Each structure stands twice: as structure tokens, then as C-alpha cells.
Amino acid sequence: MDGIGKSSFTLLLVFICLPLFLGLYRKYLKMKLVKKSFLIASNNGGIGFDPKNYIYNEKGFKRSNGLERKFKRDYLFDLLEIYDHRCANCDRSKIKLECDHFFIPKSLGGNLMMKHIEGYWVSNAILLCRRCNSLKADKGIHEFFQKEKLKEIIDKNVEVSFLLNGVDFTKYRSDHTL
Ligand SMILES: [Zn+2]
Numbered sequence: 001m002d003g004i005g006k007s008s009f010t011l012l013l014v015f016i017c018l019p020l021f022l023g024l025y026r027k028y029l030k031m032k033l034v035k036k037s038f039l040i041a042s043n044n045g046g047i048g049f050d051p052k053n054y055i056y057n058e059k060g061f062k063r064s065n066g067l068e069r070k071f072k073r074d075y076l077f078d079l080l081e082i083y084d085h086r087c088a089n090c091d092r093s094k095i096k097l098e099c100d101h102f103f104i105p106k107s108l109g110g111n112l113m114m115k116h117i118e119g120y121w122v123s124n125a126i127l128l129c130r131r132c133n134s135l136k137a138d139k140g141i142h143e144f145f146q147k148e149k150l151k152e153i154i155d156k157n158v159e160v161s162f163l164l165n166g167v168d169f170t171k172y173r174s175d176h177t178l
Contacts, residue, residue: 051103051104051108051110053116053117053118054104054114054115054116054117054122055114055115055116055117056109057109058109060106060109060110060111061106061107061109063106065111067111067112067113068111068112070113071111071112071113071125072099072112075113075123075125075160075163075164076099078160078163079099079123079125079127079160080097080127082156082159082160083097083127083156085097086127087127087128087129087132088126088127088128088132088149088152088153088156089128089129089132089136089144089145089149090129090131090132092129095129095130096129096130097127097128097129098127098128098129098130098133099112099125099126099127100125100126100127100128100133100136101124101125101126102123102124102125102126102141102153102157103124103140103141104124105138107138110124111124112124112125113125113164120161120165121161121164121165122157122161122164123157123160123161123164125160126153126157141153
């Protein structure tokens, strides 16, 4: 093979291999994310819920911003389904529910979906009836919710978080107890 033939052959190889490599790399990243999500799930509370582990910007303090709108537009229906149209705290249904902030209150810059410092999304949304929402106000989750109730909510939260990361939760539901 002469010099030109050799270099065009190399070029051809790069053109074929690069997209393959990138595809595999993306798959690898996605799997890593899924694994991370499972870690979140199995640790139950290992989701961090530590406001220090999340990325904030000044828009977070605004009632309506891009992330809040995106969550409400794309995931509110899923949230309602996952919570079975009930208040997360008192379980009442057929009442008006409010979508509010779960573990990072608005006053601390929380959005309905929060980016973890390690790059994946975690749902910071919860459905509460008006009464429970006003009782919760800015109280911390461990302060406000009963222990068992909190475990239930965290499981639902993980389910929503899967969706935020583009992972089809139903595929994993049968194999993993959350
Ligand atoms: Zn309630």
C-alpha cells in the first residue's frame, strides 16, 4: 500500500470507528448513570438529600424559571401518576394537590429538579394537599415527615428521578426493590 492509500485507509478506519466508539462511550455513560441511580435507590436516603451536593444558580430563587417550567411541562403528569393523585403526606385523594419542593425548599434556591454535583438529575418535587403543604412550609424532610412515610416518598422520588435521567423505570421495577 502506498503512502496515500495508507492514509486514506486510516482515515476510513477513523470514520468508521469513531462513531462506533462514541456510541459505545455514550452507552457506557448511560449505564454508569443507571448504576448510580440504583445506588441512590438501594441506599434509601443515600440519594444524599444533602443540599450541599446540588448545583444552584440565582434563578433557583425565582418562582418560575426554565427548570421549573420544564419539570411541570414534561413530568407533572408522571408525578401525578406515581403519587396516584394523592397527597404524599396524608394520602387523601380527590382534593387539590400542589406540586412543591421536597428536600431543598425554594428559600434555599431549590428547583423542582436538581442537578447533583456528579451530573445526574434528582427530583425535588412532591405532591401535597394545601393543608400539608402549609404545615410543611420550609421544614426539613426529616423534621416534617414520619419515618415510614418518608421512606415511601423517597421510593417515589427515585422513580421520578429515573425519568428525569431518561431511564425507563418500569424495566427495572421487577428486578429491584426500592
Ligand atoms: Zn395532605
